[in-house]
Amino acid sequence: MSKTLLSIEDLRVTYGRGRDAAEVLHGLNLSVRAGEAIGLVGESGSGKSVASLAVMKLLGNAGWINGGRISFEGEDLAQVNELRMRTLRGSRLSMIFQDPATALNPVFTIGTQLSDVVRAHRQLRGSAIDREVESILEQVGFRDPRRAMKAYPHELSGGMKQRAMIAAAIVCKPALLIADEPTTALDVTVQKQIVDLLRTLVSDLNLGLVFITHNLDLMAELCSRAVVLRHGSVVEEGDVSDIFLRPSHEYTRQLIASIPRLPSVSTARLS
Numbered sequence: 001m002s003k004t005l006l007s008i009e010d011l012r013v014t015y016g017r018g019r020d021a022a023e024v025l026h027g028l029n030l031s032v033r034a035g036e037a038i039g040l041v042g043e044s045g046s047g048k049s050v051a052s053l054a055v056m057k058l059l060g061n062a063g064w065i066n067g068g069r070i071s072f073e074g075e076d077l078a079q080v081n082e083l084r085m086r087t088l089r090g091s092r093l094s095m096i097f098q099d100p101a102t103a104l105n106p107v108f109t110i111g112t113q114l115s116d117v118v119r120a121h122r123q124l125r126g127s128a129i130d131r132e133v134e135s136i137l138e139q140v141g142f143r144d145p146r147r148a149m150k151a152y153p154h155e156l157s158g159g160m161k162q163r164a165m166i167a168a169a170i171v172c173k174p175a176l177l178i179a180d181e182p183t184t185a186l187d188v189t190v191q192k193q194i195v196d197l198l199r200t201l202v203s204d205l206n207l208g209l210v211f212i213t214h215n216l217d218l219m220a221e222l223c224s225r226a227v228v229l230r231h232g233s234v235v236e237e238g239d240v241s242d243i244f245l246r247p248s249h250e251y252t253r254q255l256i257a258s259i260p261r262l263p264s265v266s267t268a269r270l271s
Contacts, residue, residue, distance in 0.1 A: 002034040005134065005176050005208040006055070011068035011078075013054050013232075023066070025050050026233045030210075032176065037209040038204050039223035039240065041216060041255070047232040048212045049098075055210075056095055057085045064140045091121040094174040098181040101163035104153040110137075110164050111149030113169055121172045127241075136171045137164070140197060159190035164196070170201060176208045177201075183218060191215075195222050216259055220244060228252050 013025035025047045025222050032038050040048050055070055057077060072093065077085070089095075097103040104112055114133045118124055124132060130149070137145035140163045153161055162182060169177055179198060185189040195218050199271040202209050213219050219226060219240070226243045228236040228251065236249040247253045 002036065002206075004031055004033050005073060006030070006032040006210075007069070007071040008051075008055070009069045009071070010049070011054060011070060012066050013059065013063060014066045015059075015063045016069070019026060024063075024232050025054065026231075027068070028229075028232075028234060030227055030234075032208040032210060034175065034208050035202060035206045036225070037199070037211055037223045039219035039226040040210055040212045040229065041214065041226055042229035043214060043255070045231075046229040048214075048229055048230070051181055051229070052095065052180050052210065052212055055178065056089060056225045057082070087121075090117055090169075090174070091172045092175050093178075094169040094172070094176070095178040096162075096169050096180060096182045098166050098184055100158070100165040101153070101185070103165055104161060106151075106153050109149065110151050110153070110156070114149075114164075114168050115176055117168055117171055122256055130172065133167075136167045140167045140170075142165075142167075158186050159193065162186065162190075162194055166194075166197065166201075169207065170207075173205065174207070176210070178210045178212070181214070182211075183213070183215065191218060192221075196223060216244075216255060228255070 009029040011025060011028040014021050014023045028051055030038065040051065042048055048110055054065055055077065065078050068078065098205055111133055114136070115129050116131045118132055133149060134145045136160060137148050142148040142163065185192050186194065198209060198211070199222055201207055210225055211219060223240055226237065226240050227234055228249065230251050236243065236247065236252045243252060244256065246248065247256060
């Protein structure tokens with residue numbers, strides 16, 4: 001059985017101080033193994049992104065972890081300092097953010113941005129960096145990776161921007177990848193391509209993946225287990241098939257019922 005990469009126990013996150021403080025994540029429990037994709041689902045405001053930012057220690061000045069453990073490869077991330085987190089982010093831990101149009105720097109080429117990641121976390125220099133960047137861009141689906149390296153973000157489509165973000169996230173071969181709504185701004189065809197790409201990466205690289213989404217259909221295509229969040233608390237978790245076929249919580253049933261379905265079309269001949 002694959003080793004456990006991430007084990008979150010009773011994680012609590014608060015925003016604000018004093019009388020303005022409000023706990024927004026209430027005792028989250030979650031585990032991810034190598035080669036496993038876990039879905040974190042729920043409506044907007046349920047706490048999905050807060051959970052991911054807590055793992056990455058990117059809550060900002062207003063947010064703070066006020067309880068629980070985030071055990072990653074045996075190390076409690078809730079207790080480590082910022083210097084240690086900087087060595088882990090991008091190398092062992094990586095994240096794909098919601099909007100690649102804002103996550104990518106508009107004034108630098110894709111090649112420059114990926115090269116900076118490699119230079120910061122891997123012992124490569126010179127032409128070896130270029131070869132590594134070219135290889136990873138090809139791996140995520142760029143047909144002409146050399147041309148892509150010279151492109152600026154505004155010269156890429158939404159799907160290509162997202163592929164560039166995925167490339168930046170995996171170029172240093174992390175153990176755990178968090179994908180925060182990676183298909184939100186994409187059309188359904190490109191969404192399917194991104195999900196297929198993530199599935200391939202989990203299999204080929206033996207990644208642990210936390211897939212954050214409100215789209216249950218996409219989650220079902222990619223993930224083996226699901227955790228359902230509502231108002232910062234877990235209301236249900238289990239195998240994806242059980243969640244869909246035998247949901248135990250009313251909120252989960254409502255989420256499933258909210259999935260749009262095309263009406264059935266009669267095949268009877270018109271008279």
